[in-house]
Amino acid sequence: MHKLFTKENQIIIIVLIGVLLLLLMGIAFLLFFFFSRKKLVEKELEKNSLEINHQKEIIQSIILTQEKERERIAKDLHDDISSKLNIINLNTNLLKDGGLTLEESINIHNDILEATGKTLESARKIAYNLLPPILVEFGLKDAIEELADSFNNSRKINIEYSINYPNKLLIPQNELHLFRITQELINNSVRHGKANNSTITISYKNNQLIFNYTDNGVGFNSESIKSKKGLGMKNIESRVSLLNGTYSTESKTGKGFKIVVII
Incomplete structure (x- = not known):
């Protein structure tokens, strides 16, 4: 009878150990799955973060390029257009005021024609740079x-x-x-x-x-x-x-x- 109980105890112990091992394997599998999944999520988040940063850099580059283009256009308008229009305006007022000799009038007319031609050339250049x-x-x-x-x-x-x-x-x-x-x-x-x-x-x-x-x-x-x-x-x-x-x-x-x- 004692031997029978001993064998039963042994069987129970073996079953318990087996169940415990299965539990430990299950826990190990769950931990492995959890940490693997966590790494995949972290990599995906890192990838998305890099893509977002890249898109931000592209947007920033576009904005900087647009601002640079606006600055260049403003400079061209000021240097090439405004200055020449000022010359035309001053010379036109001189003609309007009168009291000029024939030679002075001819010279002013020529200056106006030259400034007008250069202004048109500058305007064409600016337009070409914007859209050929x-x-x-x-x-x-x-x-x-x-x-x-x-x-x-x-x-x-x-x-x-x-x-x-x-x-x-x-x-x-x-x-x-x-x-x-x-x-x-x-x-x-x-x-x-x-x-x-x-x-x-x-x-x-x-x-x-x-x-x-x-x-x-x-x-x-x-x-x-x-x-x-x-x-x-x-x-x-x-x-x-x-x-x-x-x-x-x-x-x-x-x-x-x-x-x-x-x-």
């Missing part, structure tokens, strides 16, 4: 070709281009974004890159618009520059984002610069 007429009338391909040719004619930089762009592939607003990207890149090559040659290639294949730009300028260390993007590069990044595109850059000190934009 050729982009509206003929589209992106002709606008970029004219932009490149104007730089070639100025001899600031030699630009070779090959543009295979289906007409009206992008909506007008997006064509303007890509045009501004091109404009910004060329200006950066001339002002900062000290380049004398660059290339623009646009192609369309597999439902993707691929924009390539290179120059032979001084370049930069792309690793160290990542955290020090200038306003120009931030402007490009924000426009690429508005185009729902992606971009990659490549540069080395003394080895020029390359960017690829895929839309």
Whole structure:
């Protein structure tokens, strides 16, 4: 009888140990699931936080670019338009007051005509910078070709281009974004890159618009520059984002610069 109870006790103990082990395994599984889930949530929150910060940077870049553009327009209006209109106004009042010799009147008329011509030229320049007429009338391909040719004619930089762009592939607003990207890149090559040659290639294949730009300028260390993007590069990044595109850059000190934009 004692042996029977002993065996029963042993069975009970084994069952209890088994139940305890199952409980411990269940608890361990729940803890593992909890902490794994917590890590996934933390990673997702970190990813969302990075995306939000990136969007904030893009919005800030757009605002800074707009403010810079407004400042430039205000300066152009003040320096190129207002000053010339003041000259016209002063000379017109001199004619109105009378008492001038024939030679003085002719000189003032000539000054008014010259100032008027320069004012019209400045107004056209400001309007072109806001929205190039050729982009509206003929589209992106002709606008970029004219932009490149104007730089070639100025001899600031030699630009070779090959543009295979289906007409009206992008909506007008997006064509303007890509045009501004091109404009910004060329200006950066001339002002900062000290380049004398660059290339623009646009192609369309597999439902993707691929924009390539290179120059032979001084370049930069792309690793160290990542955290020090200038306003120009931030402007490009924000426009690429508005185009729902992606971009990659490549540069080395003394080895020029390359960017690829895929839309």
